[in-house]
Each structure stands twice: as structure tokens, then as C-alpha cells.
Amino acid sequence: MTTTAAETDAFLASLRAGSADASERFVRAHAARALAVARRFLPNESDAHEAAQDAFLSFFQSLDRFRGGASLGTWLHRIVVNAALMKLRARRRRPEVRLEDLLPRYDDAGHRADVQPPWQKTADEILSDAELRQRIHERIAELPEDYRNVLMLRDIEGLSTSAAAEQLGATAGAVKTRLHRARQALRSLLEQDLA
């Protein structure tokens, strides 16, 4: 089934106006996928249900900030991932890390002063290991919120720098800087598990 831009706009307007019918149609169309995504992060079924429910509520509350650039389904996906990560972090009782502690350190000549042994696995090997995959989710959840949000919008939702900047109310320069620092920090966290 194809949907025209005008139909999409009308549906979005109904959702924003709080239409019970539009809300139910959206929930019924997306709940199975949202739950499947939450289950990838949360082995406990009741945690996955709670994360999916939290995500839909955040989705409805944030509709006024939706500016396009991605589909409503992709927007919801990112919110589900974020809700699942927050639930995971609460369950593991891990605080946010200090980002500055995870950036590379250099000597006076500009050479790295903190070189670790190379990673023993490729990205594909890491992703196919269920235990490591879970560890990756936990590591992403440890990133400070401002950095995690940029990582989500750019690397998961695939928004452009300018679209992410608009959504976050930040400058494009700030988004680029935060994304680079978030990737570097996460790289350091993963290195603790992989080197």
C-alpha cells in the first residue's frame, strides 16, 4: 500500500490533534515492531513491554517536534531504542560516564599516550556474538544523554547534520563535535571489552 505525502500530512495532523482513532491505528501498526526492538535490548519480557509503552508515550508527547527528515516509524524506532537503553541502564545501575575521561590522550608531540592492544574481533564478529551485543547496548547506555542523542539521530536514525541540529536546537558545528566525541568515547568503552 502506498501513501501520498498529503495523506501522511493529514495523518500526522490527526495524531497531533490527539485523535483517538489515529493514535490507535498508529499503535496497532507499529507496536509489534517496537516490542521486537525493545526485546533485542531487554531480555526480560516485562521490561521490554514497559520500554515499548514508555516509547509510545514519548512519541506522542514529542510529535510537535517532528520535522520530517525521517518517517514516523524511524522516529519511533529511535525513541524505542532510547527508552530501552534507559531501562537497561536503570537495571544495571550504571551511572553515565564522564566523556572527557574517554577521549584519546596525547604527549607533547601530539602522539597518542594511551595506545591499547588491537581489537581481536571485527565489527561483524562482534555483532554476531549475543553476549557482546548486549554489552554494546550497555556501553551505549552509559554515554551522557547529550552525546547519546546525537549518536542516535546521526548514526542510528541516519539524519543529516543539519536535520539533527534542528531537532536538538543546536548548531551544526555542535552536532558534528558531539558526534565525533560520542564515537570516540564509545570506541574507548568498547576497547575495554574487546582489546
Add this chain to the structure above:
Amino acid sequence: MSDELTCQQLIAFLDEYSSGEQAPEVRAEFERHLSGCPQCVDYLRTYQATVAIVRGACGEPDVAPPADAPEELIQAILQARRADER
């Protein structure tokens, strides 16, 4: 940019190198440094792997989800939505 690009300078702009945004002459400077610096090559490799891992671990799944979500979940979401609207 001078011929003596440091590891610190390279890593500061690694995202731009990685996404191919740089001018050809700047990219050539980066590649000259990388050709003699295995530590930066390894950093670049693991930086790019991190991006791939995030996408792979958190991206939208390729496979179709189960056709239906539990009705109790759908009702709980709709009830929370109604309560939030009031």
C-alpha cells in the same frame, strides 16, 4: 596544513576523513600520515568499526517483526495515551 600532521590533528578530524568530506589536498596529507603510522591506522579502523557496531546493534531490524503485538500491550499504550491527553 604542514607536512608534519600529528596523530592528535589527524584524530581531531577523523570524522571528516572517514566520511570523505575533506578537500583532496587535505585528504592526501591524512593518507601520508596514515601510511607511516600504524597506531592511527588502528584508531581509524576501530573508529569506523564503532560506527558500524552502533548501526548493527541499534539500527532498524531487517527482518519483519511478528504480525501482532499482544493486545494487552496495545491497550496499555492507548490507556496511557488517553490519560496523558487529559
